[in-house]
Amino acid sequence: xxxxxxxxxxxxxxxxxxxxxxxxxxxxxxxxxxxxxxxxxxxxxxxxxxxxxxxxxxxxxxxxxxxxxxxxxxxxxxxxxxxxxxxxxxxxxxxxxxxxxxxxxxxxxxxxxxxxxxxxxxxxxxxxxxxxxxxxxxxxxxxxxxxxxxxxxxxxxxxxxxxxxxxxxxxxxxxxxxxxxxxxxxxxxxxxxxxxxxxxxxxxxxxxxxxxxxxxxxxxxxxxxxxxxxxxxxxxxxxxxxxxxxxxxxxxxxxxxxxxxxxxxxxxxxxxxxxxxxxxxxxxxxxxxxxxxxxxxxxxxxxxxxxxxxxxxxxxxxxxxxxxxxxxxxxxxxxxxxxxxxxx
Amino acid sequence: xxxxxxxxxxxxxxxxxxxxxxxxxxxxxxxxxxxxxxxxxxxxxxxxxxxxxxxxxxxxxxxxxxxxxxxxxxxxxxxxxxxxxxxxxxxxxxxxxxxxxxxxxxxxxxxxxxxxxxxxxxxxxxxxxxxxxxxxxxxxxxxxxxxxxxxxxxxxxxxxxxxxxxxxxxxxxxxxxxxxxxxxxxxxxxxxxxxxxxxxxxxxxxxxxxxxxxxxxxxxxxxxxxxxxxxxxxxxxxxxxxxxxxxxxxxxxxxxxxxxxxxxxxxxxxxxxxxxxxxxxxxxxxxxxxxxxxxxxxxxxxxxxxxxxxxxxxxxxxxxxxxxxxxxxxxxxxxxxxxxxxxxxxxxxxxxxxxxxxxxxxxxxxxxxxxxxxxxxxxxxxxxxxxxxxxxxxxxxxxxxxxxxxxxx
Numbered sequence: 220x221x222x223x224x225x226x227x228x229x230x231x232x233x234x235x236x237x238x239x240x241x242x243x244x245x246x247x248x249x250x251x252x253x254x255x256x257x258x259x260x261x262x263x264x265x266x267x268x269x270x271x272x273x274x275x276x277x278x279x280x281x282x283x284x285x286x287x288x289x290x291x292x293x294x295x296x297x298x299x300x301x302x303x304x305x306x307x308x309x310x311x312x313x314x315x316x317x318x319x320x321x322x323x324x325x326x327x328x329x330x331x332x333x334x335x336x337x338x339x340x341x342x343x344x345x346x347x348x349x350x351x352x353x354x355x356x357x358x359x360x361x362x363x364x365x366x367x368x369x370x371x372x373x374x375x376x377x378x379x380x381x382x383x384x385x386x387x388x389x390x391x392x393x394x395x396x397x398x399x400x401x402x403x404x405x406x407x408x409x410x411x412x413x414x415x416x417x418x419x420x421x422x423x424x425x426x427x428x429x430x431x432x433x434x435x436x437x438x439x440x441x442x443x444x445x446x447x448x449x450x451x452x453x454x455x456x457x458x459x460x461x462x463x464x465x466x467x468x469x470x471x472x473x474x475x476x477x478x479x480x481x482x483x484x485x486x487x488x489x490x491x492x493x494x495x496x497x498x499x500x501x502x503x504x505x506x507x508x509x510x511x512x513x514x515x516x517x518x519x520x521x522x523x524x525x526x527x528x529x530x531x532x533x534x535x536x537x538x539x540x541x542x543x544x545x546x547x548x549x550x551x552x553x554x555x556x557x558x559x560x561x562x563x
Numbered sequence: 564x565x566x567x568x569x570x571x572x573x574x575x576x577x578x579x580x581x582x583x584x585x586x587x588x589x590x591x592x593x594x595x596x597x598x599x600x601x602x603x604x605x606x607x608x609x610x611x612x613x614x615x616x617x618x619x620x621x622x623x624x625x626x627x628x629x630x631x632x633x634x635x636x637x638x639x640x641x642x643x644x645x646x647x648x649x650x651x652x653x654x655x656x657x658x659x660x661x662x663x664x665x666x667x668x669x670x671x672x673x674x675x676x677x678x679x680x681x682x683x684x685x686x687x688x689x690x691x692x693x694x695x696x697x698x699x700x701x702x703x704x705x706x707x708x709x710x711x712x713x714x715x716x717x718x719x720x721x722x723x724x725x726x727x728x729x730x731x732x733x734x735x736x737x738x739x740x741x742x743x744x745x746x747x748x749x750x751x752x753x754x755x756x757x758x759x760x761x762x763x764x765x766x767x768x769x770x771x772x773x774x775x776x777x778x779x780x781x782x783x784x785x786x787x788x789x790x791x792x793x794x795x796x797x798x799x800x801x802x803x804x805x806x807x808x809x810x811x812x813x814x815x816x817x818x819x820x821x822x823x824x825x826x827x828x829x830x831x832x833x834x835x836x837x838x839x840x841x842x843x844x845x846x847x848x849x850x851x852x853x854x855x856x857x858x859x860x861x862x863x864x865x866x867x868x869x870x871x872x873x874x875x876x877x878x879x880x881x882x883x884x885x886x887x888x889x890x891x892x893x894x895x896x897x898x899x900x901x902x903x904x905x906x907x908x909x910x911x912x913x914x915x916x917x918x919x920x921x922x923x924x925x926x927x928x929x930x931x932x933x934x935x936x937x938x939x940x941x942x943x944x945x946x947x948x949x950x951x952x953x954x955x956x957x958x959x960x961x962x963x964x965x966x967x968x969x970x971x972x
Contacts, residue, residue, distance in 0.1 A: 294925060301918035325916050343915035344891050345922070371922070372888050 227529055228517025231510045231536050240506050244499030252482030253492045255499060256462075260477035263462045264496035266448045267401055271439055271460065273453035274407035274414070276468075276484040278389040278421040281454065283317040283381040286364050290377035299377045301325070303369045305342045306349050314365050317381040318349065337367065347371050352378065363416045365409075383413070389421040392486030399493050401450070403486070406430045406438065421486075435459075450493075452484045464489060573633055573699070577692040580682050581630050588630070592623035595674050602670060605663045621646060622671055629703050633696070644710045651714025655722055661715050665708065672704040727776060729753035730784045734792060737827040746824070755784050758796035763830040764804075764818035765790035765838050768811060778810045779803055790817070790838050792831060797821035804851065817841065817852040833861050840864060844957030863950035873947045874962050875969070877940070880930035882966040889963075890955060892930070895923040897948040900941065 241258065248255045255261065275281045290296040304322025307315045309330045315338065330340035337350015352359050352368040357375050360366040364382030368375060386392075393403050405426040407414040414428035427438060436459040442449050443461070451460035454468045463478035479492050513534070520530075573581075584591075596619040600607050608614040624643050631638035654664050676697065683693045722728050729752035736746045737757075750757050766774055767790045776785045779793070783803045786792030793816075795803045804816055817837045819830040837854050840846040845864065846857050854861060863870065875882075881889050898909050906924070910917040927935075934940045951962060 297918060298922040298925070301916065301922070305916070322918075323916070325919070326914070343919040344887065345919065346887070372926075373885070 224521035224529075225518050228521045229514040231517065232514025233510070238503060240503035241499055244495060244502065248492070248495045248499075251491055251495070252488060253495060254480040255492075255496055256477050256479050260462065260479065261496050261500040263448070263477065264450075264479065264493060265500050267450045267462050267493065269402045269404060269442055269447040270396060270450040270452060270464070270489065270493075271404050271406055271435075271442070272423070272486060272489075273435075273451075273455065273484070274383065274405065274409060274417065276454045276466065277452050277486050277489070278393070278405065278417065278423070279383040279385055282384055283313045283365070284384045285317055285321060285379055286382040287362070287366075287380040288321075288377065289380075291375065295376045298371065299369055299379065302342050302345065302347045302371050302376075303349050303367075303379055306330075306338060306340050306347045309340055310338050314367060314381050315349070318367065318379055321379075345372055363413055365413075383409075383417055385417065385420050386485060386487075388487055392490050393422045395487065395490035396493065399490065399497070401490075401493055404442070406435055450479075452486075452489055454484055464492070572635065573695050574689070574692040576686065576688050577696050578634055580679075580686050580688055580692075581633050581696070583686075584678075584682065585630055588623060588626045591675075591678065592619055592626060595622050595671050598674060599667050599670055603663055603667055605659070606667060617650070618667070621650065625671075625703075625707060626675070629700065632703075633699055640706075643707075647707050647710035648714030648717070651711040651716075652718035652721075653714075654711075655715045655718025658722070658728075661711060664711055664715075668704060668708055668711065672700065676700060724752060726753055730755065730776065731787070733757075734784060734786045734794065737794070737824060738792075738831055740825070740828050753784065754781060757824050758798075759823070760797040760821040761824055761827060761830075762795055762797045762800040762803075762818055762821055763827055763834050764793040764795070764800070764807075764816055765831075765834045766793060766807060766811070767815040767817060767838050767841070768813075772811070774807060774811060774814075779806055782806075790835060794827065808850075815841070815848070815850060815852065818854065820853075820855045836861050836864060843954065843959065845953040859949060860953070863946060870947060870950050871962060871965065873943060874951050875966060877944050877947050878951070878962075879966070882963055884930075886963075888926075892923055892927055893948055893952050893955070895920060896927050897945070897952050899924070899927075900945040900948065 238258075241255075241261070245255050256264065272278060288296060288299060290299045300321040303318050304320070305325035305327065307317075307319030307321070308324050309315075309327055310319075310332065325342045326344075328341045328344070329346075330338065332338050333350065333354070335351070336354040337348060339346070339348040339350075341347065348355055348370040349367055352366065355368040355370050355375060357368040357370075357378075360378055360380065362380055364380045366378050366380040369377055369379060396403050402425070403423050405414065405418045405421070405423045407417065407426065407428050408431060409417075409428060411428040414426050418424075418426035430438060432455060435453075439449055439451055439459045448462075449460045450462040450464055452464040454466050456463075456465060464481060464484065465478060466481050466484045479496065481488050481492060513536075596615060597610075599618055599622075600615065606614060606618065624646060628638055628640065628643050632640075650664060651661065654661065679696055679700070680693065682688075683696075729749050733746065733749040733753050733755065735741070736749060746757060768774075774785055774791055774793070779785060779795070782799050783793050783795035786794075793803065793807070800818065804818070807814060807816055815838075817834050819834050822830045833854055837846060837852060837857060837860075840857070840860055841848055841852060845860055846852060878893070881893055884892065895909065895913060898912055902909065902912070904912075906920040907917045910920045913920065955962070
């Protein structure tokens with residue numbers, strides 16, 4: 220009889236050892252477009268104090284947009300849009316994709332790509348060149364973004380500037396990370412002027428311009444050497460850093476069980492992922508401890524009889540379940556409210 | 564002089580001199596033949612040629628007969644007379660008069676007389692004997708000249724009754740606007756009734772030979788040269804065209820719309836111009852080209868010098884552009900001048916985007932400015948562009964070369 224009473228009394232401790240909090244936290248996170256990592260990853264997430272944000276897709280939408288069109292002759296603006304846009308369809312780089320959205324496709328012939336200089340081709344038999352102003356013999360433009368010159372029939376007709384599309388709630392996301400004790404570092408393959416402008420717009424204090432992929436890994440290693448636990452958010456995928464954050468566009472080989480996989484690398488989603496990971500890990504610990512305490516109390520009560528032990532066990536189980544589920548639910552509700560505030 | 568005519572007896576010294584000439588007849592005939600051919604270009608030809616042999620035979624035979632008869636031998640004249648009449652006849656057959664052949668005869672007579680005088684001096688022949696030889700020689704050549712005239716007259720008569728010759732003459736008369744009576748006479752001999760409405764066609768043969776006159780029967784008359792002229796009744800043109808195609812499948816027939824006989828010369832100008840425009844790619848190459856479809860092109864290219872000067876004057880702004888730009892701007896300008904349609908409609912015609920047309924139109928306005936509002940300028944511009952653009956597209960660079968050379972001066 221006494222053995223049965225003790226066994227019943229220890230049920231809360233057994234329940235506390237089950238990963239109820241992790242299961243519930245994962246369910247909540249999935250609804251936010253976040254795949255939480257393994258238990259090891261959750262522990263790492265708690266320790267992260269710095270996140271490296273790739274320019275593409277984190278604080279920006281990952282696309283460029285035409286921010287300015289300057290035609291030398293005001294009557295040429297439509298011609299500028301048409302010829303540059305039609306030629307832009309022949310290239311795949313982000314600048315050309317942004318320019319291509321200015322017009323429909325046209326009849327293109329003799330298309331040639333000139334490395335980093337630009338692209339040339341004939342649109343409806345008119346020779347068109349689109350590229351670095353210096354390459355076209357045009358004065359360079361000192362403005363934020365990437366400016367390309369446009370030449371039609373060997374005559375320069377104007378400039379087109381394209382720039383990052385900054386996420387409207389990027390600054391909020393950075394602030395949430397900072398509040399969670401995670402410093403954001405912006406890494407960009409763009410020029411210093413453009414990177415500085417982007418960092419200032421988003422409220423990021425630390426930024427690195429002109430960083431290619433190889434140099435990015437070195438930069439992360441440097442931060443780790445300085446004692447930081449580094450999370451890395453990049454759509455190009457990475458195996459460097461302590462906690463990789465990847466999205467659906469990341470190469471499968473770079474996806475790790477210990478990393479966090481997100482629907483996209485929106486900095487707000489990253490902040491939510493950190494918040495959920497940490498609260499889930501914390502809640503799991505708390506549920507385990509509560510179950511242990513309730514089990515010990517129940518065992519003591521069993522000495523006095525079966526009924527008190529049964530009452531303590533039931534109360535202990537209820538307490539464990541309540542602790543395991545409540546924080547995750549609250550976190551989820553909070554993250555939703557941040558998103559809706561940002562959108563407004 | 565006849566075969567049975569008795570000869571005056573030459574003095575013995577003269578007979579001796581002519582006898583000594585006999586072995587040299589062959590060499591003398593060869594020398595004279597060469598002299599005739601070098602002196603008269605119409606009779607020139609290679610030493611082993613047919614013409615050389617004919618002249619040599621005539622001279623050789625004439626000398627032999629003359630010497631024989633001078634020495635009192637009874638050599639008949641029949642064969643020699645026949646030879647000279649045939650020569651006259653043949654000359655008439657080629658359409659030439661007797662001038663050339665008579666000059667040749669006189670040349671031979673003079674050469675022979677010179678030779679006889681030298682021989683007379685060498686042999687100390689008396690003046691009387693030499694005169695007797697000279698008189699005989701004159702009579703002999705006068706007789707030969709008479710035979711030539713007879714042959715030529717006979718040839719001319721026959722030629723005037725020849726259908727082929729009459730057709731050639733008829734074509735010449737129609738192409739030169741000849742006298743209607745002459746046209747009627749030749750048409751009658753040619754056995755081709757001049758129709759009320761005539762179709763003038765040109766057969767442009769690409770290495771396929773020539774259309775034989777007999778191929779088209781009596782329905783059409785065929786000229787010579789290239790392109791080859793064909794005249795037929797307008798109502799029968801389809802049949803004639805089919806017959807030409809059967810005879811020369813790869814030939815191109817360029818024909819005019821039906822015209823009156825008096826307009827054949829003008830129609831031939833239009834047709835030959837159309838053939839030239841086909842060669843210069845202004846008119847597309849097709850097996851049968853109806854000039855009625857290309858009246859504008861034929862008209863505009865009637866004055867090539869004026870077109871070139873107008874182009875230099877009116878299209879100067881375009882000439883300063885690059886070749887590609889010039890071509891596409893002029894093409895767009897011409898379509899706009901001809902249609903006056905909207906940018907999307909012109910774009911659809913040219914197969915480009917409407918914004919491309921708007922861009923081109925902006926450039927055209929920059930180049931020509933206010934002139935495009937002047938109706939006279941616009942009419943001239945339309946004509947000169949219509950005449951010039953197809954030439955440029957076909958690769959004719961002469962307008963731009965002229966512009967550049969004028970600018971460099």
